[in-house]
Amino acid sequence: MALMTGAQYIESLKKLDTKVYLFGEEVKDWVDHPMIKPSIDCLAMTYELAQDPQYADLMTAKSNLTGKTVNRFSHLHQGTDDLIKKVKMQRLLGQKTASCFQRCVGMDAFNAVFSTTYETDKKYGTNYHERFTKFVEYIQENDLVVDGAMTDPKGDRGLAPSQQTDPDMFLRIVEKRADGIVVRGAKCHQTGSINSHEHLIMPTIAMTEADKSFAVSFAIQSDVPGIFMVYGRQSCDTRKMEENADIDLGNKKFGGQEALVVFDDVFIPNERVFLCEEYDFAGMMVERFAGYHRQSYGGCKVGVGDVIIGAAALAADYNGAHKASHIKDKLIEMTHLNETLYCCGIACSAEGYKTQAGNYQIDLLLANVCKQNVTRFPYEIVRLAEDIAGGLMVTMPSQKDFESDLKVGQSGKTIGEWCNKFYAAAPGVSTENRMRILRFLENICLGSSAVGYRTESMHGAGSPQAQRIMIARQGNINQKKELAKAIAGIKE
Amino acid sequence: MLVGVKFCGGCNPRYDRGKALEAIKKQSLEEAEFVIAEEGGEYDTLLVIGGCTNCCASYCQYKVRNDTIRMWDESHIDNTVQILKNGRNDT
Numbered sequence: 001m002a003l004m005t006g007a008q009y010i011e012s013l014k015k016l017d018t019k020v021y022l023f024g025e026e027v028k029d030w031v032d033h034p035m036i037k038p039s040i041d042c043l044a045m046t047y048e049l050a051q052d053p054q055y056a057d058l059m060t061a062k063s064n065l066t067g068k069t070v071n072r073f074s075h076l077h078q079g080t081d082d083l084i085k086k087v088k089m090q091r092l093l094g095q096k097t098a099s100c101f102q103r104c105v106g107m108d109a110f111n112a113v114f115s116t117t118y119e120t121d122k123k124y125g126t127n128y129h130e131r132f133t134k135f136v137e138y139i140q141e142n143d144l145v146v147d148g149a150m151t152d153p154k155g156d157r158g159l160a161p162s163q164q165t166d167p168d169m170f171l172r173i174v175e176k177r178a179d180g181i182v183v184r185g186a187k188c189h190q191t192g193s194i195n196s197h198e199h200l201i202m203p204t205i206a207m208t209e210a211d212k213s214f215a216v217s218f219a220i221q222s223d224v225p226g227i228f229m230v231y232g233r234q235s236c237d238t239r240k241m242e243e244n245a246d247i248d249l250g251n252k253k254f255g256g257q258e259a260l261v262v263f264d265d266v267f268i269p270n271e272r273v274f275l276c277e278e279y280d281f282a283g284m285m286v287e288r289f290a291g292y293h294r295q296s297y298g299g300c301k302v303g304v305g306d307v308i309i310g311a312a313a314l315a316a317d318y319n320g321a322h323k324a325s326h327i328k329d330k331l332i333e334m335t336h337l338n339e340t341l342y343c344c345g346i347a348c349s350a351e352g353y354k355t356q357a358g359n360y361q362i363d364l365l366l367a368n369v370c371k372q373n374v375t376r377f378p379y380e381i382v383r384l385a386e387d388i389a390g391g392l393m394v395t396m397p398s399q400k401d402f403e404s405d406l407k408v409g410q411s412g413k414t415i416g417e418w419c420n421k422f423y424a425a426a427p428g429v430s431t432e433n434r435m436r437i438l439r440f441l442e443n444i445c446l447g448s449s450a451v452g453y454r455t456e457s458m459h460g461a462g463s464p465q466a467q468r469i470m471i472a473r474q475g476n477i478n479q480k481k482e483l484a485k486a487i488a489g490i491k492e
Numbered sequence: 493m494l495v496g497v498k499f500c501g502g503c504n505p506r507y508d509r510g511k512a513l514e515a516i517k518k519q520s521l522e523e524a525e526f527v528i529a530e531e532g533g534e535y536d537t538l539l540v541i542g543g544c545t546n547c548c549a550s551y552c553q554y555k556v557r558n559d560t561i562r563m564w565d566e567s568h569i570d571n572t573v574q575i576l577k578n579g580r581n582d583t
Contacts, residue, residue, distance in 0.1 A: 053528045054510055057549045058501025062531075069531075081550070088503035088548070095503075306504070 003060070003071055004143045005051055006044035013040065013195065016221075019228035020194055020259075027231075030194060034240045036231070038099075038255030043145065043195045045096055045254070046073055046103045058089040063140050064358075065133065070140040073103045076114055077360040083349035087299035091342065094303020098444065100256030100452035102145075102192025104296045109148025109200045110136055111359055112289035113217060117274050118357035120281045128274045129357065135219050135272065139198065146219070147196035149187040149261060150289060152204045161207065161214040171201065171263060172214045173276065180269040181276060183216060186262045191460075193259045194229050196222055203275070206283025215282040217275035218268045226266035232258040234448040247399040247436055250443025256452035287470075288361060291348075293461035294371035295362045298345015301374055304444070304453050305338035305381055311440050312385040318434040319390060320426040330384045337377040344370030365474035372467040378457040382445045393438040393445070396423070402435065493536045495520075495576065496529030498551050505543025507566040513541060519573040529554050537561060537576065 004012065013031050020030040030036050050059035050071050061075040061082060062068070077083050086107070093101045114136065117128035139146055152161075155169030164170065171185030187193075187201065200219045207215050220227070234256075239248055246252055275281060313331055316322040348366035355361050386393065397419050404415035413421070420431045443449045458464065485492070499509055516539070517526050529538060534555040542549055542564035551560065563572050 053497075054499045055502050057499060058503060062553075085501065085548070088501055092501060092503040303503075 001141055003050050004047050006048040009044050009047045017223040022231040035237055039257035040195050042097045042099045042254035043102050043192055046101055058085050058092055065137050071143055073107045074140045077111055079360055080350055080352045083352045083360055083362055084346060087345040087349055090296055090299025091303040094300045095306050097254040098251055098304050098307040099254040099449055105148035105191055106146030108289055108292035111292055112285055113274055114359050115355035115357040116281055116285040120278050124278055131271050132274045144197040146198045146200050147190055147193040149190055149199050150202045150204050151188045153186055153188050160211055162210040170214045173216050180267055181273060182265055182267050183263050184265050186260055188260055189258050190261045191258050193261050202285050202289055203282040207279040209279055212277040212279040215275060215277055215279035219272045220268055226264045229259040229261050234451045236447040247439055250439040250447055251449055255448055290462050291362050291364045291367045294367040295345055295348050297374040298341050298370040301378055301457055302338055302342040308381060308385050308444055309334045311437050312388045314437045315389045318425055318429045327388060330388055334381050334384050337381055341373055341377055344373055368467040368470040371461055374457050375464040378453055385441055386445055389438055389441045393442045396435055493524045495524045495526045496533060496535035496538045496554055497526055498529045498540050498549050500542040500549035502543055509541045509543055512569055515569050516572055520576045523576050
C-alpha cells in the first residue's frame with residue numbers, strides 16, 4: 001500500500017469507533033471537534049510532508065523488513081544515519097507545526113520493543129520477536145499511527161506495583177487464557193492517543209518477581225471493547241471553541257493532545273502480546289524506549305524553538321526594537337540554547353550502536369544529557385521571548401475588539417479603530433500582524449501550546465531526576481578517577 | 493540530458509531549495525529535462541540539492557551515467573547551470 005496523504009489519514013480516523021470523553025460526555029464526531037482537530041491536523045503533517053520530494057529524504061526510509069518505502073515514523077533504525085535523520089525529521093516537523101506532532105512515541109516504542117523482544121526470546125525461548133516483527137510489517141504496510149504507551153498512573157510513588165493499595169495503578173494482566181490475556185489499568189499523559197490507530201503498551205518501570213503480572217507489553221487497536229479515552233485539558237483550550245477563532249489562538253492550525261487511556265478488562269490475543277510476566281526484561285524495555293524518546297526531544301523541541309526565535313525576532317521588528325543591542329544578544333542566546341539541544345540530539349545519534357536484534361540504539365548517556373538540557377533550556381528560551389515581546393502579549397484586547405464596529409467615546413471612532421490606533425507600532429507594519437505574532441508567543445509561552453513546549457519538555461520521556469539517575473549510571477566515574485590518578489601521579 | 497533531482501530533507505535550509513531548482517531549470521531548458529529521482533531510475537546526471545553545508549541527502553541508491561552534482565548554497569546555482577551546459581563537474 002502506498003503512503004497515505006494527510007487527508008487519507010484523517011478519513012481513516014473517521015472509520016474508527018474510538019471512545020472519547022470530554023467535559024463529562026462522549027464526543028461522537030471527535031475528528032472534527034474544534035478542540036481536538038488541531039492535534040489531528042498536526043499529526044496529519046507527518047503524512048503530508050512524506051509526500052513532498054523536498055522533505056522525503058527525512059520523512060521516509062527503506063524498510064529493512066519489506067524493502068518498500070515507508071514513513072520514517074514506522075521505521076526500525078538501521079544505522080547511525082537513520083538515527084540522525086530521525087532527529088532532523090523531528091526538527092523539520094517542529095518547524096512546520098510549532099507543536100507536538102505526536103507520532104514519535106510510537107516510533108520510539110517500536111525500536112525499543114523490537115530489540116527487547118529479541119533478547120527476551122533468547123533467554124526464554126518465547127516467540128515475541130517474530131510476533132512483533134509481523135506487527136511492525138502490518139503498521140508499515142498500512143501506514144498507521146501507533147501510540148507508544150508507557151506511563152502508568154502509579155499511585156503511591158513510594159510503593160512497587162504489587163504493593164499498591166489499588167493494583168489498577170499499574171496496568172497488569174488479570175487473566176491468562178489459551179488464546180490471549182486480559183488486561184486492566186490505564187496509561188496517563190498519552191500523547192496523540194486519540195489520533196492513533198493502534199496502541200503499543202510497555203511497562204513503566206523495572207520490576208521484580210513480585211511485580212510479574214505488571215510486566216506486560218502488547219499492541220491493540222484503539223477501538224476495541226473496553227478501551228476509552230478521557231481528553232486532557234490544556235491552558236486556554238476553550239478559545240478553540242470560540243466562533244471564528246483565529247488571531248486569539250496564536251497557532252490556529254496545529255496543536256498537541258494528551259489523554260488518559262483506560263483499559264477496562266481488555267482482551268489481547270496472543271499474536272499481539274510481546275512480554276508476559278518476563279519481569280527481568282521490563283527494565284530493558286523502559287530504558288531503551290526512554291533513551292530513544294529522550295533523543296527525540298533534541299529534534300522536535302529544536303524545531304519549535306526555531307519558530308519561537310523567528311517570532312521573537314519579528315516581534316522586535318514590529319515593536320521597532322530590533323536594532324537594540326540587548327535584543328540582538330537575546331536572540332543570540334536563544335539560538336545558542338536551541339542549537340545546544342540539537343547538538344545533543346545529533347551526538348547521541350552519531351554515537352549509536354547496533355543491538356543484538358540488528359536495529360540501532362542511541363548512546364544512552366548522551367540521550368539523557370540531551371533530555372536533561374531539554375528540561376531547562378525551553379524555559380529560558382520562552383523567558384527571553386517574553387522579554388523581547390513585552391507585556392502586550394498578555395494584555396491585548398480580543399480579535400473581536402480589533403474588528404468591532406461599535407462606536408464609543410466622543411470622537412465617533414469604533415472600538416476596532418481605537419484598538420488599531422493605540423496598538424500600532426513600527427511604520428509599515430499592520431497592527432493585525434503585530435497582534436498575530438504576539439498571540440503566537442502568548443500561546444507557546446503560556447497557552448495551549450505551552451503544554452507541548454514547556455511542561456512536556458520538563459516531564460515528557462521522563463522527569464529531570466530520571467535523567468540524572470541514568471547520567472549517574474552511565475557516567476563512568478571509576479574510569480574518570482583512573483584518568484585523574486594517572487595525571488596526578490597517584491599509584492594506589 | 494535527463495537530470496534526476498534529489499532534495500535533502502529540508503530540516504534547516506539556508507535558502508529556498510525549490511526556488512533554486514526553478515532557477516536552474518529556467519537557465520538550463522535546452523540542455524536538460526529535470527525529474528525527481530526515484531530508486532530504480534537511471535539518469536544522465538544526478539542533481540543533489542542540499543539546504544546547508546551538511547548536504548546529507550542520501551543518493552547512492554540511484555543509477556547515474558555521468559556526473560553527480562551536489563549543491564548546498566544559493567551561490568552554487570550559476571556553477572550548477574554551467575556544469576549542466578558544459579558537462580563538467582567542478583563540485
